[in-house]
Amino acid sequence: DQQVKQNSPSLSVQEGRISILNCDYTNSMFDYFLWYKKYPAEGPTFLISISSIKDKNEDGRFTVFLNKSAKHLSLHIVPSQPGDSAVYFCAASAIIGNQFYFGTGTSLTVIP
Amino acid sequence: KAGVTQTPRYLIKTRGQQVTLSCSPISGHRSVSWYQQTPGQGLQFLFEYFSETQRNKGNFPGRFSGRQFSNSRSEMNVSTLELGDSALYLCASSGGSDNEQFFGPGTRLTVL
Numbered sequence: 063d064q065q066v067k068q069n070s071p072s073l074s075v076q077e078g079r080i081s082i083l084n085c086d087y088t089n090s091m092f093d094y095f096l097w098y099k100k101y102p103a104e105g106p107t108f109l110i111s112i113s114s115i116k117d118k119n120e121d122g123r124f125t126v127f128l129n130k131s132a133k134h135l136s137l138h139i140v141p142s143q144p145g146d147s148a149v150y151f152c153a154a155s156a157i158i159g160n161q162f163y164f165g166t167g168t169s170l171t172v173i174p
Numbered sequence: 175k176a177g178v179t180q181t182p183r184y185l186i187k188t189r190g191q192q193v194t195l196s197c198s199p200i201s202g203h204r205s206v207s208w209y210q211q212t213p214g215q216g217l218q219f220l221f222e223y224f225s226e227t228q229r230n231k232g233n234f235p236g237r238f239s240g241r242q243f244s245n246s247r248s249e250m251n252v253s254t255l256e257l258g259d260s261a262l263y264l265c266a267s268s269g270g271s272d273n274e275q276f277f278g279p280g281t282r283l284t285v286l
Binding site for chain 2: 106163167
């Protein structure tokens with residue numbers, strides 16, 4: 063059973079526009095969420111995180127929004143750049159233990 | 175600091191064989207987690223080791239096993255390989271209080 067879902071396998075955006083990647087989760091015990099970016103032939107790299115006590119976290123061009131009541135988080139990239147083209151995974155974990163649950167990923171293509 | 179390293183990077187095996195993958199975490203990190211990545215399933219958690227003990231385990235059959243050594247290096251073993259075991263196997267280490275995981279480049283396993 064997939065506890066973290068990314069329902070859009072792919073997304074194409076024009077350079078300079080906003081990219082919005084979405085993620086839904088089912089487990090209300092999740093309280094820490096992360097986004098990873100993955101280039102081909104490389105391992106995922108950490109991008110940005112948010113804990114359940116916040117509803118927004120910003121780091122440069124990247125902003126993550128958390129809607130706990132809807133069990134939904136999103137990653138906004140503004141402005142999008144061609145170098146942002148990669149697969150983006152969202153991940154969630156609960157307080158207890160260190161097990162992360164990942165979504166299936168969204169492949170972002172930023173068109174120059 | 176050196177990053178997470180995984181060996182080998184590529185591996186080809188046949189059905190029924192067994193395989194051992196190795197992961198060296200970032201120096202000082204005591205937690206090592208293993209993940210399987212396939213196109214349709216995304217990143218699936220296999221298990222996590224902390225101080226030589228398995229701390230968490232995902233929903234994989236007993237053919238998948240692991241261990242961690244006193245220097246925090248970890249190995250993952252898959253016995254009686256099946257075609258469906260073909261995947262990218264990623265390990266991640268963590269050691270800080272922020273729960274962030276650092277991924278290695280992965281081992282690409284192909285089962286023929």
